[in-house]
Amino acid sequence: MNKPNQPGVLPVNPVEATLKPFPQRAAKICILLPLVIVLWNAASRALAPQISFLSTPSGAILSAALCLVITVAGLTFGVIALLGVHRFGRKQILGRALIGMTINGLLLSILVTNFLAGRAKAQAQLDQLAQTRQAVQDLREGIKNDTSPNATSTHMEKLQKQVETAADKTTGPESAIMRANAVFLKQMQETSRTFEDASQRFEPEEILNLASSTTREALVAKRTATQDYIDANVGLRAFLEGGIEIFRAELVKQKLAPKDIELATASLHKGFGDKLPLLFRVRDSITDYASALLAVVNLLEENLGKWSYDEATEEFETEDEILRAKYISLLEKIDVAADEQNAAEELRQEMLSR
Known part of the structure; x- marks a missing residue:
């Protein structure tokens, strides 16, 4: 109990x-x-x-x-x-x-x-990132205000070095993204430099100058300069078209996590992708304009001996009415292409100023 x-x-x-x-x-x-x-x-x-x-x-x-x-x-x-x-x-x-x-x-x-x-x-990394953002802003201002022949590639090269420095001073995903950005900028700088170099040899007024187009050698030189300009512009457009994939491939090479790769490429597309239609328009207008000039050079070269340059009137002279019509048609095409190029360039400048 x-x-x-x-x-x-x-x-x-x-x-x-x-x-x-x-x-x-x-x-x-x-x-x-x-x-x-x-x-x-x-x-x-x-x-x-x-x-x-x-x-x-x-x-x-x-x-x-x-x-x-x-x-x-x-x-x-x-x-x-x-x-x-x-x-x-x-x-x-x-x-x-x-x-x-x-x-x-x-x-x-x-x-x-x-x-x-x-x-x-x-804190040092945050400061470095702030400096990089400022460098991007300086790039935009520099390109807008600098009228020198190699303005874009020169300022882009400065930004590339700034990004490389930031990559060395950061760690983790930020460093990998910075390194991918540096590769992206380097390739853009190289294609821009190629285009700028070709631009210096491309002189539309001289190409259309009939007084200096009376020999085959002169026309070959003009054709070469024009074709180089077109090729460089097409190369720059191709880079712009595949730039995001180039950036993505570099992120994969840096062994960044898939989730971070998607975030980084989405960020690039947000800041870069929405500008592509206008940038393509600029590149296409340049190609159209230069191609019209090239067509004039080819027409003059193919018909050497059938036309002449009248120094008194400074005009194209020929007894071949079909040739005259083709020449006039190409000049009209050049005017239309020039107007489109100017319009596209004005929009690009507006975009840079925002």
Whole structure:
């Protein structure tokens, strides 16, 4: 027969009876928390390829902050454990608490140093990114205001070097994206330089100058300069058309995570892709204009001896009415192409000024 509880004595909870004193548990937690930090660091390194945020400066700072919190918690549990030595004795408390606090103290000093260094590095990267954005703005202003023959490629080369510097000073996905941008800009700079060099040899007024077109050698030189100009322009258009895929391929080469590749290419398309129709219009108008000039050169060369240049009237003279009609038709085509080129260029300048 069960005896009733004695008056004034509370019944003992079986669960509480099996629990060790809290200072002993605190000492155990104090010595185990550094292991949690080790496991977290190992897990974050393993997950970094799948979770790109962990490789960013912000991710590193967040991880360091979490480890700091765990370390401070470990020291706190160690202090609580030591405060219980007087009541519960040293057994399973003093040794564990002292060892745990020593380990946590060492980790704290390392983490604080790394945290401060990481924050400084993150700030430096933010400053570098701000400088790169300013370089992009300077590029736009420079191209708009600089009328020198190689303005675009010169300013683009400066931006490319700025982006390369930023890539060297950043880490993680940002660095990979910067390097891909640098490759993209380098190829654009090369195609732009080729076009600019061809532009310097392409002189429409001289090409249409009949006085200097009376020999086959002169016409061959004009045809070569015009064809080089057309080819360079077509090459620049081809780059613009495939530029985003070039950028994507470079991101893959940099081993960027697929999700980050899509985000980066979407960002490029947002800032670059919506301008492509106008840029294509500019390139196509240039090709049409130069092709019309080339057609005139070919017509003159194919019909050497059937036409002449009247120095008095400064006009094209021929007794072949069909040849005259073809020549006049090509001049009209040149005028139409020139108007379209001027209109497209005005829109491009407006786009650059925004």
